[in-house]
Amino acid sequence: MSRSYIVDDPVKKRFLLDREALVSQAVLTDEMTRIFAKCWIYVGHSSELKKPNEFVTRKVAGRPVIFIRDGRGDIRCFFNTCRHRGAMVCTEPAGTRRSFKCVYHGWTYRNDGVLAGVPGSEAYRGDFDKKDLGLRSPARFEQYRDFWFLNLSADAPSLRDYLGSATDYIDLIIDQSPSGQMQIVAGAQEYDVAANWKLMVENSVDDYHLPSTHSTWLNYMANSGVKIDRPKEGMVLPTHGLAVDLGNGHFTTDNVNFRGRPVAAWIPIYGEEAKPEMDAIRSELVARLGPERAKRVCDTNRNLVIFPNLVLNDGSSVTVRTFFPDGAGKMHVTAWAMGPVEESEAARARRLDAFLTFYGPGGFATPDDVEALELVQQGLANWQDDRWTEMSRGMGREGEQLNSDEHHLRIFWRKWSQMMETG
Amino acid sequence: MTNPVTRAEVEDLLFREAALLDEWKLEEWLTMLTPDATYYVPPNDHPEGDPKTTLFILADDIVRIRERIKRLMSPECHAEYPHSRTRRMIGNVRITGTDGDLVSVAANFICYRYRRYERIREYVGSYRHVLKREGHRLLIKERRVIIDAHELGSLGSVSFIL
Numbered sequence: 283m284s285r286s287y288i289v290d291d292p293v294k295k296r297f298l299l300d301r302e303a304l305v306s307q308a309v310l311t312d313e314m315t316r317i318f319a320k321c322w323i324y325v326g327h328s329s330e331l332k333k334p335n336e337f338v339t340r341k342v343a344g345r346p347v348i349f350i351r352d353g354r355g356d357i358r359c360f361f362n363t364c365r366h367r368g369a370m371v372c373t374e375p376a377g378t379r380r381s382f383k384c385v386y387h388g389w390t391y392r393n394d395g396v397l398a399g400v401p402g403s404e405a406y407r408g409d410f411d412k413k414d415l416g417l418r419s420p421a422r423f424e425q426y427r428d429f430w431f432l433n434l435s436a437d438a439p440s441l442r443d444y445l446g447s448a449t450d451y452i453d454l455i456i457d458q459s460p461s462g463q464m465q466i467v468a469g470a471q472e473y474d475v476a477a478n479w480k481l482m483v484e485n486s487v488d489d490y491h492l493p494s495t496h497s498t499w500l501n502y503m504a505n506s507g508v509k510i511d512r513p514k515e516g517m518v519l520p521t522h523g524l525a526v527d528l529g530n531g532h533f534t535t536d537n538v539n540f541r542g543r544p545v546a547a548w549i550p551i552y553g554e555e556a557k558p559e560m561d562a563i564r565s566e567l568v569a570r571l572g573p574e575r576a577k578r579v580c581d582t583n584r585n586l587v588i589f590p591n592l593v594l595n596d597g598s599s600v601t602v603r604t605f606f607p608d609g610a611g612k613m614h615v616t617a618w619a620m621g622p623v624e625e626s627e628a629a630r631a632r633r634l635d636a637f638l639t640f641y642g643p644g645g646f647a648t649p650d651d652v653e654a655l656e657l658v659q660q661g662l663a664n665w666q667d668d669r670w671t672e673m674s675r676g677m678g679r680e681g682e683q684l685n686s687d688e689h690h691l692r693i694f695w696r697k698w699s700q701m702m703e704t705g
Numbered sequence: 706m707t708n709p710v711t712r713a714e715v716e717d718l719l720f721r722e723a724a725l726l727d728e729w730k731l732e733e734w735l736t737m738l739t740p741d742a743t744y745y746v747p748p749n750d751h752p753e754g755d756p757k758t759t760l761f762i763l764a765d766d767i768v769r770i771r772e773r774i775k776r777l778m779s780p781e782c783h784a785e786y787p788h789s790r791t792r793r794m795i796g797n798v799r800i801t802g803t804d805g806d807l808v809s810v811a812a813n814f815i816c817y818r819y820r821r822y823e824r825i826r827e828y829v830g831s832y833r834h835v836l837k838r839e840g841h842r843l844l845i846k847e848r849r850v851i852i853d854a855h856e857l858g859s860l861g862s863v864s865f866i867l
Contacts (some may be wrong), residue, residue: 389857403717462765467760468754468758468760469748469751469760469761470748470749471748472748473862474860475861484833498779498781498782499776501775501781502772502776505772505775506768537835549712556860584731589720619760630757630758631757631758634756634757634760635756637760639762642762642763643864644746644762644763644862644863645763646762646773646865649862649863649864650784652784652862653783654783
């Protein structure tokens with residue numbers, strides 16, 4: 283890609299996006315090499331692999347991979363591809379295995395990737411050596427506090443350097459757990475959206491859309507007894523919120539809570555019986571983290587984007603959401619719930635119930651997000667006749683940037699544009 | 706139970722429910738439920754899961770079922786305005802157990818959904834209802850909708866009552 287898809291004019295305070303970026307197959311092809319093959323891409327969480335020999339299979343950046351805890355307890359990632367003729371060696375979504383046997387010719391790999399068995403191996407001569415033919419791994423595979431990412435480029439910076447100050451916001455989520463350990467809860471929500479994957483990045487942090495897209499969710503909250511104040515003059519949302527640039531293309535919203543939070547802001551939906559336990563959760567946080575940090579954990583909502591395609595929502599519940607393009611006009615989304623490992627049965631049930639009030643394909647809000655994104659994609663059929671998407675909101679604002687503006691969307695697009703132009 | 710439930714009676718109930726849902730007569734559908742009814746759609750990777758320990762697609766108590774219907778009937782429910790057209794085929798109806806005045810039933814369904822010029826979506830799966838005998842009426846106490854697709858994937862949202 284030699285030309286830019288954005289117009290970024292600080293003098294005129296205008297930011298425009300060429301809509302071809304959202305519909306073009308050629309752009310998608312470039313994205314796969316210039317973004318998905320260069321960035322750290324989320325694979326999974328340690329808690330999905332509780333015991334040695336447990337594995338899950340999934341597609342990451344278009345690559346089928348095996349995410350596994352080997353017999354020694356080390357977490358690894360392999361391309362799910364036989365070194366012989368290329369068949370996928372594991373066909374199960376999840377399970378426990380010490381080895382993987384390719385159904386085609388029977389090559390067998392240990393769960394640390396070593397090629398252990400080749401039927402009729404005496405037929406191979408010369409420099410054929412099983413030692414060279416273990417399951418391949420991505421060039422890099424690293425974790426930050428149990429969040430595992432792969433990188434397809436050997437010369438990428440370390441994951442820690444890549445995440446930069448985004449780790450502060452990951453830490454804030456993990457602080458919910460007294461032992462500093464969060465876990466993925468059983469049950470994945472998977473859904474397709476007939477829209478370009480970058481629209482999900484925008485939507486995940488775009489708080490401007492909340493009052494119009496999610497009015498039925500706001501009504502549900504109000505009907506359930508949540509007091510939702512009318513936005514003050516000059517504000518779109520009931521409470522003050524920021525959009526924060528975290529560097530390297532990462533960014534987050536950070537706003538004062540006005541809805542329920544399982545940790546630990548009670549609303550009537552949770553029931554009277556939840557109050558004592560939620561008070562205790564808050565007290566533990568104050569004792570462990572101090573009143574200021576505890577307030578950050580309990581009373582702020584944050585939608586964090588790790589560039590390019592990992593979203594951690596810490597709002598009505600904690601979600602881990604990732605999505606991959608499946609063509610220029612379609613994406614596949616996977617979302618998990620996350621909670622502290624030591625959470626009580628009642629608190630866990632409350633967390634999962636709270637999740638469903640807003641998020642997911644059966645939630646009171648996400649289906650309308652899906653609808654909005656699909657309407658964008660359908661509207662973009664006119665991209666050649668109506669070329670530019672307008673994204674200048676808040677651009678002239680001095681000082682702090684609001685979550686209801688488009689500052690953070692511009693951060694994404696600037697990073698995207700830079701990577702696409704420099705390859 | 707003095708008055709055993711017959712399969713014909715269960716089929717009548719399921720067929721009526723299907724008709725009301727397909728016709729978007731959701732207030733009337735509510736009258737088929739007990740005052741403590743629940744509605745579950747488990748995730749595709751844990752179809753037998755428990756909503757207290759597993760993230761579901763949807764897990765409603767009666768309060769949320771009523772709120773869901775308010776939402777679905779609002780023009781502000783963008784995902785379902787205009788409403789999808791749905792058509793359910795129900796078969797293989799079985800009574801799978803009885804416990805006092807409760808009857809467990811299972812049925813297979815195909816639900817075809819048409820919406821906004823897009824191609825048809827087919828939801829295939831099974832209904833697992835728990836019915837309750839109240840006098841001469843049979844009410845729905847629990848409905849669990851299990852989708853066969855390995856992943857919800859191309860089915861997209863469950864933005865209507867499945």
